[in-house]
Amino acid sequence: MAEELEQIEIGFEERLEEINNWLRNEGYEKYKEARHLSEEESREDPETDPFKSKYSARVILSDLKARLASFQDDDIASEKVKILTAALDYQIGQNYIETEELSTGEEHIERCIRALEEHRLDKRCCSICLHALNELGILWSKRGDSEKALGFLQDAEKLYHTYTKEEECGSPYEIHE
Numbered sequence: 001m002a003e004e005l006e007q008i009e010i011g012f013e014e015r016l017e018e019i020n021n022w023l024r025n026e027g028y029e030k031y032k033e034a035r036h037l038s039e040e041e042s043r044e045d046p047e048t049d050p051f052k053s054k055y056s057a058r059v060i061l062s063d064l065k066a067r068l069a070s071f072q073d074d075d076i077a078s079e080k081v082k083i084l085t086a087a088l089d090y091q092i093g094q095n096y097i098e099t100e101e102l103s104t105g106e107e108h109i110e111r112c113i114r115a116l117e118e119h120r121l122d123k124r125c126c127s128i129c130l131h132a133l134n135e136l137g138i139l140w141s142k143r144g145d146s147e148k149a150l151g152f153l154q155d156a157e158k159l160y161h162t163y164t165k166e167e168e169c170g171s172p173y174e175i176h177e
Helices: 002-039 052-072 078-098 102-119 126-142 146-166
Strands: none
Touching: 002 052, 002 078, 052 078, 078 102, 078 126, 102 126, 126 146
């Protein structure tokens, strides 16, 4: 029995190391590429194809999310993977909104908020939740529903104040950390 537990523990450690290596290397490089496309290259997109770089970035972000999902199946480092997946959902949602696909963007951002609900006061998640709530507030403001927009913005403000009053662990991580 002890030998079986030791083998499980070794397998767990190897899989966790595989996930961390992927995140530090390939995952990080792909993420940097997506950000570069979305934030830098998109400025040079031709008028005839104004979202070319943003669409390319979306494909990369979606591929990263799918790869993370393959790690989630293992139940190894599931909390870390859940948080990263939610952050990617936020960024994919933001990408859809930036490419004028508002409903799909809203779905991704709402999925992000739901996934992080129980972790919203976690240092790793608070900023993501704040960005997501603010994004929905802006989205609903643009749609002309000021009451719904105000609700999201007030939720963001409440979360911020709760985090700064209750949590002693300093500033939340920034969204790209």
